[in-house]
Amino acid sequence: MKGIVFTEFLDLVENKFGLEMVDEIINASNLESEGIYTSVGTYKFSEMLQLLQHLSANTGISIDDLLLVYAEHFFSVLEDSYSGLLATYKDPIEMISSIENHIHVEVRKIYPDAELPTFEVIEKTDNSLVMIYKSSRAMHHFGLGLMNKTFEHFNSKASIVLEKLKADGTEVKFLINKN
Ligand code: HEM
Secondary structure, eight states: OBHHHHHHHHHHHHHHHOHHHHHHHHHHSOOTTTTOOOTTOBOOHHHHHHHHHHHHHHHOOOHHHHHHHHHHHHHHHHHHHOHHHHTTOSOHHHHHTTIIIIIHHHHHHHOTTOOOOEEEEEEEOSSEEEEEEEOTTOOHHHHHHHHHHHHHHTTOOEEEEEEESSTTSSEEEEEEEEO
8 A cells, every 4th residue: 555545644643633643553553664654655554454443443433434534635635646637527427437447547657556446337327327346455435535525526416325245345336326
């Protein structure tokens, strides 16, 4: 997992819960990196999972809710760093249905070692989209947060329903309807 995901995560934890919480979750985890991340480095996903688990235990907020809020913050990082890529889209459904064959393809060119999910488009109309998310990392709520913000970015609204196809969250169907 790319370092930018860790550095932005720890910044958000510091802003919302304070520096003591950052220290607390780093110290409680068993981290090869020792909790020292650079935005261009690459670190094990298991480190993120430990940080999330300890933050969840300390705050009483579920890991899914933490990932949702984190993704909503991460979208503004994407808006700042990849504005050119985002500007190629005029519509949220177009953008979200292009993650697999365009957006993450570009991400892979920048970060060859990125650990990305797959999003298969099952059904698409002007106002609706059905996609299947697959990833061993089960970060579907991170995807949900990015999708929420994608609609907001285009001044649009949608209802998004998740259906787990596997209980561990490694395969999830997204049913997206523009309002
Ligand atoms: C992960 C980039 C848009 C869904 C990532 C990662 C990067 C990235 C750098 C982390 C890879 C790693 O840590 O190794 C981008 C950029 C985007 C974009 C630059 C737009 C300009 C989106 C959108 C979605 C999405 C709109 C909405 C569904 C995900 C998910 C992950 C991810 C769910 C977590 C990894 C996993 O589930 O396995 N993306 N992304 N991305 N991205 Fe994107």
